[in-house]
Amino acid sequence: AMSSALVPATTCARGSFAARASPRGVSRRARSRPSRGTNRFSASAVSDTKELGAGWVSDELPDEVDVCIVGAGIGGLSCAALLGKYGVSVAVAEAHSVMGGAAHGFHRDGFEFDSGPSYFLGLSSPPGESINGLRQVLDAVGETLPRGAAVYNSLKMYFPDGNFECVADRECYRDAIRRFAGDDAVKEWDALEEAMTPLGDAAVAIPFAGMRADSGVVLTMAKYVAPLVKALGGGPKGAEGFEDAKWLRENFSALVDTHVRNEWLRRLLDLECFVISGLKADRTSAAIMAFTFAERHKEEGCVYDYPIGGSQSLIDALARGVRKHGGVVALRQPVERIVVEDGRAVGMKLKRDGRVIRARTCVVTNASAWDTVNNLLPEDVRLKRRASGDEKHTETTPLCDSFVHLHLGIDAAGLPPASELGIHHLVVDDWSKGVDGERNVFNISIPTTLDPSQAPEGKHTVHIYGAANEPYKRWAATTRGSPEYEKMKREAADDLYRALEKVIPDIRKRVEVEMVATPLTQKRFVRRHEGTYGPGVDMTRANLYGASLAPGPATGVDGLWAVGDSTYPGIGVPAAAGSGFFTANSIVSVWKNLKMLYGPKIGKNV
16 A cells, blocks of 8 residues: 655645636735835635635736746746845746646635646755755745645556556566566666666756856856766766766667667656656657656655645745745736847736836746747747748647646545555556557546545545647637537546546546546646647757757847746756756856855755
């Protein structure tokens, strides 16, 4: 049975969003003005009496700041909080009624739901000892998770050829491979793991906190040369280990092809990649996967974390981090245009009242690359991009597919105990469809097995979604609310229920609250181009804004930087937070960056 415990966390995946993520009945209440330009308002109710956190509070935007940020997703909030810590004034404009982007939470009829991610590592590490990008942001800005995090050590997998409980333990993983694929497959896994070990150590040795997009990176990364040399050259291969550095810039499939022939094991490794990045091994970074396995199978043991209060508790912590350092975040303030003058981004124009918030230093976009270039850049900038070929580069970059979701509030009477039922489950319908086949892989979360406060007594919240495997084109021609749309939603819900029945056979009889979400919901609430999960390429080796641009936050427009999964390192909550580090560091002087790196410890590898 899954083991779990509640631990304090000084605070940290990526997912999607929710059907009807914008709650009804939200009102605003004026507060006193704590400082010039920060008149604050708070939501007073969300369909029940639950108290709302900092991510639901909206500030008044000043006329001018150092940096304007479009969007309050993980990347935007991380960047804003870090810039505030660096002494930079920041204003964030968010179109939704809650912060968090694809990671926000919402309430319905007494149930609390995560819109997307619920699978985390590194929340429960001691202060300054996590290697999770988001946790390092929170440690850097002095924020915590007041209610802590629950820890557990396994998730349950349901395959066409059998089920198993995947414990975060090396020997357990090897035993599962032996059970499904035999001893020869275990030998292939052992060879792959040996090849990955120095890469995992090397990936850990290079922290987000030291990254920047200018020559100052020579100074900020100097601190990490010794750990990197030790990772690559300190293993059993000695100096020959430095040759392994080539794999840091390769896709994971290059390593897999070298060491693995067993088809079942290859499918499993594709699945591991797909769950993390939305991409199979041929488009997932070898370094990211090496790091993932190294962390999960480390000798001292590994636990997964779930933040008490759900993913919204992480967003609330980031929001507090922004405000404690002087930043402001305005909700329900969609941006109409990034203002560009003489070829340089100098502010953002709000859609609701036409105000322009001026940026003395630069503008940061947390919108996707496609939404930024198609909807936010002025026409003259778009024409220049077209002439240079950058527009074609962006438009022809592959996209991950979107999602269908089911958020449920259910009666838990008669179900197995929470410790036996477990929080996380993964269902594969048919190996022959491929892990990226339409509605073939489903992620299931039952967070109330660890945090019962998210549902009324005797109830559970359940979230299931098709993992980046729902084509947007299937829904593009439909209209929300139309009979055709409702019929398609019921068909999608049926597929989701069938997967859920592997975990809770009588799930349909237990439903008290049901919400079905589609790619159109994803596009509407999270404002994602075609409702996409993210870029369909390895973002450690690409820049969506231009083929000639290095991987990282540059957009090709002077004074405009990017954060989020449309930039390095790509998809996932820690990755999005890492992009916030990369961009914030690039905006400030190298000396401020170095002060953080050599100040109080904010991460195990920093």
